[in-house]
Amino acid sequence: MTRPSILMIDPSPESVELARFAVWRSKLDCSFGWFEDAEQAAESLFTDAAAASPDALPFLILLESHLPxxxxxxxxxxxxxxxxxxxxxxxxxxxxxxxxxxxKALEAGANSYLLKPVDAREFMTTVVDTTSHWLGAGRQSH
Structure with a gap:
């Protein structure tokens, strides 16, 4: 069984590194992938290989609302x-x-819409709390 993965789509390398570090530091058992724009993420998610193997899909997508x-x-x-x-x-x-x-986000199907904290420590806590919630929810549904 492969480790569950998070896919973050965010043009800010700083936000991505904070999120990645927060997940690592919290010892959550998951891997972390990143794309700076949605086109790259779509190419990855909507390939034949991703469709054929559910293990290739992330268990959670963290999506920045303002993308290039x-x-x-x-x-x-x-x-x-x-x-x-x-x-x-x-x-x-x-x-x-x-x-x-x-x-618009909730109407389009977002599970949640969170304000990105300006403070780095608060942002890291938000990412860990969000990841922990969905990681737990995914394990309960199996």
């Missing part, structure tokens, strides 16, 4: 429209707490 190239909401709709990714938990993070963004 492909819009995060468009990516989220793609995830929800593919049978092999439709049930994946997607937690959207944003550095802005604009009501229309929250409503």
């Amino acid at each position: 190239r492909m819009d995060a909401i468009e990516f989220l709709r793609m995830v929800r429209s593919h049978p092999h990714t439709a049930a994946l938990p997607v937690v959207m993070f944003s550095s802005t707490n604009e009501e229309p963004d929250v409503a």
Whole structure:
């Protein structure tokens, strides 16, 4: 059995390194993948190999709401429209707490919409808490 993995889609290398470090430091038993934009993530998720092997899919997607190239909401709709990714938990993070963004994300299928804390320690705690929640939820559903 392969280790569960997190897929983070965020153009900020600093945010990604904080999240990766937080997961490692908390000793959560999962691997961590990253793409800076949704187009790259879509290429990875929607390949024939990913569709054929559920173990190749992440157990959680952490999605920044403001991305270059492909819009995060468009990516989220793609995830929800593919049978092999439709049930994946997607937690959207944003550095802005604009009501229309929250409503659009939840309507498009985000499981949660969290404000990205500015403080590094708070952000790391949020990532660990979110990952722990979904890691536990995934284990309970088996």
